[in-house]
Amino acid sequence: MVETVVIPLVQIVIVLFGVLTAVAYLVLLERKVQAWVQVRLGPMRVGPHGILQPIADVVKLLIKEDITPARVDKWVFTLAPIIVLVPALIVFAVIPFGTPANIFGFSLPLYISDINVGLLYIVSVASLGVYGIILGGWASNSKYPLLSSLRASAQLISYEVAVTMMLVSMVLMAGTLSMVGMVEAQQSQGMWYAFTQPVAFAIYFIGGLAETNRAPFDLPEAEQELVGGFHTEYSGIRFALFFLAEYANMIVVSSVATTVFLGGWLRPFPGVEWLAFLDIVPTWVWFIVKTFGLLYLFLWIRATLPRYRYDQLMRLGWKVFIPIAIANVIVTAALKVIL
Amino acid sequence: MGEAIAFYTLAALILGFAVLVVTARETVHSVLFLVATFLFVAMLYVLQHAEFLAVIQVLVYAGGIVVLYLFVVMLANLKSAPEAHEDPRRRDRLGIALAGVVLAEFVAIALYAFTGPLPASAGAAAAVGANNTEQVGWALYADYLVPFEVASILLLVAMLGAIVLAKREL
Numbered sequence: 428m429v430e431t432v433v434i435p436l437v438q439i440v441i442v443l444f445g446v447l448t449a450v451a452y453l454v455l456l457e458r459k460v461q462a463w464v465q466v467r468l469g470p471m472r473v474g475p476h477g478i479l480q481p482i483a484d485v486v487k488l489l490i491k492e493d494i495t496p497a498r499v500d501k502w503v504f505t506l507a508p509i510i511v512l513v514p515a516l517i518v519f520a521v522i523p524f525g526t527p528a529n530i531f532g533f534s535l536p537l538y539i540s541d542i543n544v545g546l547l548y549i550v551s552v553a554s555l556g557v558y559g560i561i562l563g564g565w566a567s568n569s570k571y572p573l574l575s576s577l578r579a580s581a582q583l584i585s586y587e588v589a590v591t592m593m594l595v596s597m598v599l600m601a602g603t604l605s606m607v608g609m610v611e612a613q614q615s616q617g618m619w620y621a622f623t624q625p626v627a628f629a630i631y632f633i634g635g636l637a638e639t640n641r642a643p644f645d646l647p648e649a650e651q652e653l654v655g656g657f658h659t660e661y662s663g664i665r666f667a668l669f670f671l672a673e674y675a676n677m678i679v680v681s682s683v684a685t686t687v688f689l690g691g692w693l694r695p696f697p698g699v700e701w702l703a704f705l706d707i708v709p710t711w712v713w714f715i716v717k718t719f720g721l722l723y724l725f726l727w728i729r730a731t732l733p734r735y736r737y738d739q740l741m742r743l744g745w746k747v748f749i750p751i752a753i754a755n756v757i758v759t760a761a762l763k764v765i766l
Numbered sequence: 767m768g769e770a771i772a773f774y775t776l777a778a779l780i781l782g783f784a785v786l787v788v789t790a791r792e793t794v795h796s797v798l799f800l801v802a803t804f805l806f807v808a809m810l811y812v813l814q815h816a817e818f819l820a821v822i823q824v825l826v827y828a829g830g831i832v833v834l835y836l837f838v839v840m841l842a843n844l845k846s847a848p849e850a851h852e853d854p855r856r857r858d859r860l861g862i863a864l865a866g867v868v869l870a871e872f873v874a875i876a877l878y879a880f881t882g883p884l885p886a887s888a889g890a891a892a893a894v895g896a897n898n899t900e901q902v903g904w905a906l907y908a909d910y911l912v913p914f915e916v917a918s919i920l921l922l923v924a925m926l927g928a929i930v931l932a933k934r935e936l
Contacts, residue, residue, distance in 0.1 A: 503794065543897045547821040554829025558801065561833070565794060565840055577837075584833065604899060 438539045442519050450674040451481035457726050464730040485667070493663030496567070503566035508661065508668035511559030514552045515675035521545040522682050523607045525692040525710035537692075537711055538607065545606040546598060549683060550591055553638075556676065557583045560647075560657055563669065567660035576657040578737065579647035583638055585744040590634035592752035593627040596759040597687050600624060610691035617698020619690040626755050628688045630748055632721070635680035637744065639673065642729035646737055681721035682714075689717045772813055780806045793839045797832060804828045818899045 455470065455477065462469030470477030495504065523538040542548060557580050564576020598604055600620055601612035613619055621628040637644040648656035658669040685691060692710035696702050735743070783806065786799040804827045811820035906914050 500792070500794075503798070506798075542817060544817045544821045544899060547818070547825065551821045551825035551829055554825055554833075557829070557833055558798075558836075561836055561840070562794075562798070573840075577840075580833065580837075 453674050460726040488667040491663040499568050500566040507559045507563035508665045511672040512668050514556045515672045518679045541607045544604045546604045564657040571654045572657045572659045575647045575653045586634045586637040589748035589752040593631040596627045599759045613690045621688040639676045643732040681718045685717040776810050
């Protein structure tokens with residue numbers, strides 16, 4: 428009973444709480460980083476250096492009026508934000524945060540589940556998020572959200588191909604689909620896959636930018652052309668769910684990249700003997716540091732690069748990334764057979 | 767016992783959503799119910815310990831094909847009246863005929879399942895200790911290699927054909 432019900436429930440609660448806190452503070456971090464890049468201070472009023480700003484934001488979104496515009500499709504309109512958020516959260520079920528921790532004599536694994544099709548599970552669950560975007564735009568019964576949701580879903584589907592292809596190369600490298608197995612393979616090979624597969628890492632990360640609709644690929648939210656994107660008609664808590672999902676998806680992309688390419692919970696250079704003193708740091712700290720490093724890259728890119736044009740985006744996805752991705756899979760497979 | 771309860775609950779949900787697919791007035795709602803049906807079918811696969819199949823079911827059907835359905839449904843105008851010269855009873859007769867064919871097929875399958883010989887387990891797939899994904903891999907690439915390749919060539923030809931038809935000038 429304790430093994431099968433209580434421990435997983437505790438794990439789920441901890442992971443959900445952790446992810447939602449991370450999302451809230453990621454928003455603050457984004458505003459701060461943007462501000463620093465532009466030589467501003469960013470949020471400073473709520474708490475010292477704006478540290479309590481996320482709480483104020485959440486309270487504001489919760490108590491705002493939740494408007495359902497006239498002539499929307501009520502059911503779908505309500506369902507869409509939920510469909511966007513749920514896949515982003517349940518992906519965390521298979522992400523390993525560290526080696527098992529010892530708490531009060533219990534050996535508590537730092538992942539909720541280690542299923543043998545972990546990576547495929549992530550890809551397939553993440554592919555469901557697109558429904559929320561399409562339906563949110565469609566159900567709003569309004570021109571701009573519909574255009575934006577079409578853009579968003581076309582973008583997502585195009586880049587999904589290259590990103591999934593990159594993960595296929597990584598499966599070839601590790602010989603397993605399990606996320607824990609992925610990290611263990613990097614441990615036994617003594618090298619993060621970001622070093623052995625730099626092309627795959629780069630394309631995965633750029634594709635991740637496009638899949639999460641982040642700058643420079645934030646065309647679905649291009650304010651100048653589309654007012655505010657597929658969630659223009661949403662307000663209050665339902666808007667908050669869309670917002671939450673976008674940031675949760677950024678964390679998903681970063682933590683999957685950390686697990687698959689940056690050795691998950693492993694220390695830097697796991698194969699180098701004289702760096703073994705770094706093992707004193709708990710494994711989950713490495714995971715969080717690496718994930719936030721990648722998230723910082725997301726924010727940095729947003730503050731630096733201008734937005735792509737739509738045809739440039741499609742050309743990049745279909746004519747550059749997908750051919751490179753296919754070549755990468757073929758070369759990886761060939762090297763696997765030869766070596 | 768628990769497995770039986772889960773099976774019958776899932777079966778009821780699958781059939782319920784399948785009925786909603788054909789009865790919903792709004793086509794987009796139909797598509798959504800179809801997604802729900804596919805997700806519950808995936809759960810049924812999990813119940814049978816076919817994890818790989820379950821995940822692929824979600825990825826290919828729910829995440830891929832139905833998204834394209836949704837695009838078509840949203841972009842095509844389905845509200846226009848049916849064409850005047852079409853005999854309205856023709857569609858009913860066609861539907862009943864197709865339903866009859868499917869029913870006959872089900873009966874045949876059921877009869878075969880109860881009376882016929884047990885299916886021979888695929889040779890290499892039964893490798894001890896291999897997980898679900900590996901078993902599928904062995905079955906596809908060792909036992910059924912030729913049918914698998916033929917199917918993939920068929921898909922390629924279909925895709926090329928669609929592109930040639932859709933694009934007037936290449």
